[in-house]
Amino acid sequence: MLTIKEESRRESHMDIDEPEVHGNSDVDMIIEPLSNKEDDEERNFWKNNANAKPDKFEIEEGSMELLRVFYKRFFPYKTYCYWLNYSIDPMNKSFQNREFNFVKPGDDEIYMRYLSFDTIEEFKNEVLRVCPKKIDIGAVFTAKPKEKKSLKLSALKPVEKELIFDIDMNDYDEFRTCCSGATICEKCWQLITVAIKILDAALKGDFGFKHLLWVYSGRRGVHCWVCDERARKLNDDERKSIASYLGVIKGGAQQNKKVHLYKNSFHPSLTRAYKIIEEYFERVILEDQEVLKDEREWTKVLEFIPDEAVRRRLNDDWRENSSRHSIEKWDNLVEELESSVKLAKNPKKAESLRFCKIEIMMQYLYPRLDEAVSTKMIHLLKSPFCVHPSTGRVCVPIIPEECENFNPMIVPTISSLYNEINDYDRSHVKNDGGRSLHDYEKTSLSPYIKYFDKFVQNILKETLAKNKAVMQMSMEF
Ligand SMILES: [Zn+2]
Numbered sequence: 001m002l003t004i005k006e007e008s009r010r011e012s013h014m015d016i017d018e019p020e021v022h023g024n025s026d027v028d029m030i031i032e033p034l035s036n037k038e039d040d041e042e043r044n045f046w047k048n049n050a051n052a053k054p055d056k057f058e059i060e061e062g063s064m065e066l067l068r069v070f071y072k073r074f075f076p077y078k079t080y081c082y083w084l085n086y087s088i089d090p091m092n093k094s095f096q097n098r099e100f101n102f103v104k105p106g107d108d109e110i111y112m113r114y115l116s117f118d119t120i121e122e123f124k125n126e127v128l129r130v131c132p133k134k135i136d137i138g139a140v141f142t143a144k145p146k147e148k149k150s151l152k153l154s155a156l157k158p159v160e161k162e163l164i165f166d167i168d169m170n171d172y173d174e175f176r177t178c179c180s181g182a183t184i185c186e187k188c189w190q191l192i193t194v195a196i197k198i199l200d201a202a203l204k205g206d207f208g209f210k211h212l213l214w215v216y217s218g219r220r221g222v223h224c225w226v227c228d229e230r231a232r233k234l235n236d237d238e239r240k241s242i243a244s245y246l247g248v249i250k251g252g253a254q255q256n257k258k259v260h261l262y263k264n265s266f267h268p269s270l271t272r273a274y275k276i277i278e279e280y281f282e283r284v285i286l287e288d289q290e291v292l293k294d295e296r297e298w299t300k301v302l303e304f305i306p307d308e309a310v311r312r313r314l315n316d317d318w319r320e321n322s323s324r325h326s327i328e329k330w331d332n333l334v335e336e337l338e339s340s341v342k343l344a345k346n347p348k349k350a351e352s353l354r355f356c357k358i359e360i361m362m363q364y365l366y367p368r369l370d371e372a373v374s375t376k377m378i379h380l381l382k383s384p385f386c387v388h389p390s391t392g393r394v395c396v397p398i399i400p401e402e403c404e405n406f407n408p409m410i411v412p413t414i415s416s417l418y419n420e421i422n423d424y425d426r427s428h429v430k431n432d433g434g435r436s437l438h439d440y441e442k443t444s445l446s447p448y449i450k451y452f453d454k455f456v457q458n459i460l461k462e463t464l465a466k467n468k469a470v471m472q473m474s475m476e477f
Contacts, residue, residue, distance in 0.1 A: 099138030136380035169220035171368035195367035218388020
């Protein structure tokens with residue numbers, strides 16, 4: 001007989017709402033409800049924590065103590081709960097029927113699924129009691145997930161969830177030359193920056209969404225939470241259409257699909273994306289990543305050219321002049337394409353050669369989305385203000401307008417915050433007059449929480465205005 005752990009591993013690619021696996025919400029079980037690379041790595045980290053090299057990881061021995069301090073002094077409970085409540089009124093169904101998943105501290109992967117909370121205090125007390133090494137946010141259900149056991153299965157249906165997007169550096173590994181695996185640097189982070197810019201513009205411009213919360217995943221990716229009411233109410237089919245509309249280059253499991261553009265199908269959204277890509281391609285792809293530096297790298301680029309003769313000419317030329325910079329080689333490639341367009345007799349061939357340059361540029365810099373994350377309302381996603389277990393970094397919001405200046409390497413960690421707050425407390429004597437500062441205000445976490453506060457305030461203001469309008473309308477009748 002299989003244990004629950006083995007059983008769930010076997011079925012890890014199935015719908016996560018597997019009743020026999022998650023049947024007892026109030027019993028802690030060893031299950032693995034999520035299946036993605038990052039989660040696997042996190043699991044391994046916690047399992048192997050004892051052997052972690054101090055220079056490699058921020059969190060090691062004593063990490064749980066630091067995490068406890070973080071939850072006690074820094075986690076923005078109030079704003080966070082009002083965010084998920086989507087109203088300044090007392091906690092309502094949006095919050096109370098929301099599923100949370102906590103991963104318990106310790107070596108084993110113990111998931112506490114189908115948690116839900118009635119009040120901010122209840123949520124806070126449970127976080128402080130459990131000190132979860134990870135918090136995931138799920139959907140809003142028709143009833144309280146914590147009452148799952150006493151409800152009929154049909155009574156607990158997901159009804160709302162932010163539309164979410166996941167961009168991970170994993171999906172750029174096929175050509176990333178500066179780093180590999182879990183490591184990132186300022187150069188490759190630019191790949192994520194361009195992805196944020198394109199996706200942010202598309203979600204706002206093509207769909208009219210306004211409330212986009214971009215969150216650093218704590219290591220080498222970002223999540224986007226689209227919080228507009230319209231987005232939260234999308235059903236799975238609608239989510240699927242949006243994801244496939246935006247998924248020109250597939251990330252995740254469908255990573256290798258290549259972009260094919262044709263004159264007739266060059267949508268305005270792609271034109272806008274291309275304009276952004278044009279701005280960054282030379283610096284990010286040719287200078288920083290040097291994707292034409294050596295034969296192994298340039299072969300990948302040449303594969304996109306739909307003409308054997310052009311490929312051969314460029315390959316021969318570059319072999320003879322391999323020290324030529326990627327920027328120069330790119331100029332060679334563009335010239336070759338332009339002259340072969342003129343020479344092409346078949347109009348279809350001419351068209352594919354004409355679009356080849358754009359296709360290559362899009363292939364490198366168009367956001368690679370893990371569509372599976374976006375298409376299911378029930379999908380769990382790591383919460384903002386969580387702490388990434390292998391870096392110790394806080395999953396802080398990113399301001400899309402300033403994402404170019406966002407440096408993941410200097411994001412506060414639970415240990416840096418611990419040091420900052422201690423330094424502050426040591427050097428400041430308590431003064432009696434004036435407002436006492438929140439702990440976060442004494443640290444480098446402050447701008448992120450202030451941004452989050454403002455973000456949530458804007459959502460709440462909109463709800464308030466909407467309720468006021470409804471009230472006014474009902475008074476007029
Ligand atoms: Zn790098």
